[in-house]
Amino acid sequence: MLKKGAPISDPKGKLGVLLVGMGAVSTTFIAGVEAIRRGLARPIGSLTQMGTIRLGKRTEGRSPLIKDFVPLANLDDLVFGAWDIFEENCYEAAMQAGVLEKELLVRLKPQLSKVRPMPAVFDQQYVKRLSGSHVKKGKTKMALAEQLIEEIAGFKKKNRLSRVVMIWCASTEMFIKPHPVHKTLEAFETAMRENHKAIAPSMIYAYAALKSGVGFANGAPNLTVDTPALIELAEKQNLPICGKDFKTGQTLMKTILAPGLKARLLGLHGWYSTNILGNRDGEVLDDPGSFKTKEESKLSVLEYILQPQVYPDLYSDFSHLVRINYYPPRGDNKEGWDNIDIFGWLGYPMQIKIDFLCRDSILAAPIVLDLALFMDLAQRVGMRGIQEWLSFYFKSPMCAPKLYPEHDLFIQLMKLKNTLRHLRGEELITHLGLEYYD
Numbered sequence: 001m002l003k004k005g006a007p008i009s010d011p012k013g014k015l016g017v018l019l020v021g022m023g024a025v026s027t028t029f030i031a032g033v034e035a036i037r038r039g040l041a042r043p044i045g046s047l048t049q050m051g052t053i054r055l056g057k058r059t060e061g062r063s064p065l066i067k068d069f070v071p072l073a074n075l076d077d078l079v080f081g082a083w084d085i086f087e088e089n090c091y092e093a094a095m096q097a098g099v100l101e102k103e104l105l106v107r108l109k110p111q112l113s114k115v116r117p118m119p120a121v122f123d124q125q126y127v128k129r130l131s132g133s134h135v136k137k138g139k140t141k142m143a144l145a146e147q148l149i150e151e152i153a154g155f156k157k158k159n160r161l162s163r164v165v166m167i168w169c170a171s172t173e174m175f176i177k178p179h180p181v182h183k184t185l186e187a188f189e190t191a192m193r194e195n196h197k198a199i200a201p202s203m204i205y206a207y208a209a210l211k212s213g214v215g216f217a218n219g220a221p222n223l224t225v226d227t228p229a230l231i232e233l234a235e236k237q238n239l240p241i242c243g244k245d246f247k248t249g250q251t252l253m254k255t256i257l258a259p260g261l262k263a264r265l266l267g268l269h270g271w272y273s274t275n276i277l278g279n280r281d282g283e284v285l286d287d288p289g290s291f292k293t294k295e296e297s298k299l300s301v302l303e304y305i306l307q308p309q310v311y312p313d314l315y316s317d318f319s320h321l322v323r324i325n326y327y328p329p330r331g332d333n334k335e336g337w338d339n340i341d342i343f344g345w346l347g348y349p350m351q352i353k354i355d356f357l358c359r360d361s362i363l364a365a366p367i368v369l370d371l372a373l374f375m376d377l378a379q380r381v382g383m384r385g386i387q388e389w390l391s392f393y394f395k396s397p398m399c400a401p402k403l404y405p406e407h408d409l410f411i412q413l414m415k416l417k418n419t420l421r422h423l424r425g426e427e428l429i430t431h432l433g434l435e436y437y438d
């Protein structure tokens with residue numbers, strides 16, 4: 001177990017942030033960091049930049065910024081790299097994504113144009129709605145991984161980086177069930193050499209990252225680093241991994257609201273969620289294979305938070321439906337509706353309606369930033385394997401095989417902050433507070 005107050009090395013030198021996929025989320029993240037660096041905008045939504053952490057007793061008045069409490073890389077020290085199946089540079093891709101205002105992007109053009117994606121490891125079998133030509137060729141999946149490993153080393157050398165992290169921000173791959181080839185690293189490597197179908201492109205990136213000494217975070221719901229084989233590799237390489245599926249929009253709302261309903265012991269008859277979304281992500285998710293991956297990720301949240309087995313009278317029989325409709329006019333500005341049928345005292349029914357006019361990539365970008373900085377911190381501390389304390393950022397948080405995932409946003413935040421307190425040798429906060437009344 002990680003020792004309380006163990007030494008943490010300083011974030012000296014530059015941190016490389018390698019993004020798989022340079023679409024709406026990645027470009028909004030990169031452009032956002034460039035804008036913040038130049039004082040053109042503020043890092044709203046980022047816990048590492050704006051969040052504080054209470055230390056000690058409430059009477060002590062100690063609440064430093066998280067970034068002053070733990071040694072995190074400075075935004076000026078981030079260097080971006082990416083892969084994509086399209087050749088457009090980050091400026092062109094951001095213009096295409098249409099999330100940020102053109103005037104802002106034009107101001108940042110010199111920096112953004114420099115980020116040119118490397119050719120992707122891609123196979124249309126896994127993302128049916130996409131095809132692109134900026135793609136690597138290789139006889140086997142292992143040969144493709146070797147090309148990625150070389151590129152990671154080249155990126156590190158060229159930019160004189162001291163550390164690198166990788167984050168999957170590429171399209172959602174089709175639903176893949178865990179297969180025996182994912183069970184051990186040995187079986188996984190053999191399967192890569194034999195071009196086995198159960199090895200998806202995202203797994204090839206994750207393998208290459210871990211082989212290169214680079215921690216990996218998965219922002220999409222596809223089966224990737226959450227396999228025993230890659231967990232084994234992460235542990236062997238002493239590297240952190242986490243995932244999966246950035247918690248933004250509708251699921252964020254669900255994990256804010258459902259714990260509140262449960263706290264007040266209000267029952268649930270049903271929760272119907274539907275979305276209209278017009279960006280490329282929406283188009284990819286219009287394919288049933290990719291949607292199935294997303295649906296699994298979105299559906300599990302309520303079961304885990306509401307615990308029907310513990311509260312059978314309240315939650316044993318609710319309907320939960322999730323729909324995503326591709327509707328081009330909306331672009332990245334998704335609209336998510338929720339109709340929630342609840343019941344209270346003596347079983348009397350009530351309804352809650354939510355209409356969230358959200359901006360997907362605006363919600364996702366600060367998550368990418370926080371994950372890059374916290375994964376780098378974890379790497380420097382020597383935290384290896386699954387980083388459950390980063391569950392806060394994910395719809396389907398990875399956890400140890402014997403555990404169930406914790407979805408409640410407030411428990412997740414407490415876990416994250418207590419992990420930071422533990423790292424710095426501070427007392428954990430239990431909120432007991434009896435001592436104030438002695």
Ligand SMILES: NC(=O)c1ccc[n+]([C@@H]2O[C@H](COP(=O)([O-])OP(=O)(O)OC[C@H]3O[C@@H](n4cnc5c(N)ncnc54)[C@H](O)[C@@H]3O)[C@@H](O)[C@H]2O)c1
Nearest residue numbers: 021023024025084120169170171172220246248280281360
């Ligand atoms: N925006 C959000 O709120 C949010 C929340 C949770 C998860 N996600 C997930 O994050 C991912 C990115 O979302 P987005 O809105 O930026 O999508 P996007 O379609 O704009 O961008 C994805 C990019 O990945 C590229 N790509 C696909 N397969 C690739 C591969 N094998 N290698 C390299 N590049 C590849 C595509 O060409 C595209 O440019 C999606 O999987 C999405 O489901 C997004």
